[in-house]
Amino acid sequence: MRRLTRALVRRLLPRRLAGERGASAIAVALLIVPLLGCGAIAVDVASLYSDRTQLRNGTDAAAIAIASDCARGACGNTASTATGLVTSNTVRARAARATTSAPTVSVSGRQVTVTASADQAHWFAPLLGSSSSRVTATSRASWAPTSQGLAKFPLVISWCEYVGQMARDRNGNATIRVNATTDLGSTDTCTGPDGTTQVPVGYAVTNGDNGNASCGTTSRIGSTVTQYTGMYTTSYRLPVSCTNAYLGSLIGTTVLVPIWDQVTGPVGAQSLRVFAYAAFYLEGYDYINRSDDPALVGRFSRAALPSEVGTPASVSRSATDLTTFDPAYRGAYSVFLDPQG
Incomplete structure (x- = not known):
């Protein structure tokens, strides 16, 4: 009886496996869109956060530098100062396919506001219909008499x-x-x-x-x-x-x-x-x-x-x-x- 069971399994198993060929391909085909979505989230969104951090570092540095110049009595060429510092702080972001726009600067009272944005080209999201996203960072710095x-x-x-x-x-x-x-x-x-x-x-x-x-x-x-x-x-x-x-x-x-x-x-x-x-x-x-x-x-x-x-x-x-x-x-x-x- 035991020999008969083993023989039956050996005869039926190949037929069952043959009937399931291509199942993995079907599963992958069904999951490709969710997989690409996960890739977009894991890679493209992480890249956006990285770009925004670098952009914020640049606007922080620019705001502090301009506020320091203003506190000394001459704000100088605020656009040039901001552009130089934002650019130097976003080298990695631009190397990763981000295009940084010229920052805008506003000085009012004893406060300076620097805003910059960057367009980041995505790696996976274009397959889902989104080729790029814009990230923006704004920093404000003030100066006041020392207390x-x-x-x-x-x-x-x-x-x-x-x-x-x-x-x-x-x-x-x-x-x-x-x-x-x-x-x-x-x-x-x-x-x-x-x-x-x-x-x-x-x-x-x-x-x-x-x-x-x-x-x-x-x-x-x-x-x-x-x-x-x-x-x-x-x-x-x-x-x-x-x-x-x-x-x-x-x-x-x-x-x-x-x-x-x-x-x-x-x-x-x-x-x-x-x-x-x-x-x-x-x-x-x-x-x-x-x-x-x-x-x-x-x-x-x-x-x-x-x-x-x-x-x-x-x-x-x-x-x-x-x-x-x-x-x-x-x-x-x-x-x-x-x-x-």
Whole structure:
């Protein structure tokens, strides 16, 4: 009986298999459209996402660059700036059969908007009737007066001093002699930025961060910084962390200079309220004898700095802008990308 069953299977199996020849071809024919659809999704859609990412990188870079130029006082050729940065950031996309159009740029107030698009030729989707798709990216960047930051040189100056320096040289060239106190016993004052309050003249060295372990001083508009207490207890005019090597590293860079509009407390431990920030391009310093008052040589300028505060939501767009008092005044501006909608 067992032998009979095996013989029957051997005789019937080839006939059954012969009757199913071509079934795979029929299945493939039936599934070819869904397979092409899956290919279009897997390859073409992924390519679109990649192109859009590269396009967004280009518009982000262009928006930041143009906003930085505008913050420094001259927006320049915005179309050329945007085209160059969008093009350089979409090399891979164009190599993958994407055609990038010329970006459009709009500057309004203290915000720049850059929009660019690219037409991506598909690999599989043409079989389904779609030969290409357009991807678009828009980026916005803003600039606003700096509301907080690190003064890499521990210095704060009076509103009177800033106004006086600009009055002496409208190009901003200045030599700042850093004195130990705000007034050295002087009662000289000037009218403050509010048009009423009398502000003491002078400069002051400030305590550095981390208990003077750092040479720089971090501050925020509306807050106070304190005089360097070692001015009257040591022979050094600056915190010991302000070495010649460190100060030398600042030459050729722009440093923030806080401007005070109010002084409280006793001489030697005075608190100075930060009203605004000026930007000072440091060309050199005179500090051969550490017991002497150092002098900074350079010029006040408009400067665009990356936002110190991390996220655009925490940037104060209402921070004091020195140019509202005089178009020739120089200030420090923070540049940042706005949230993308």
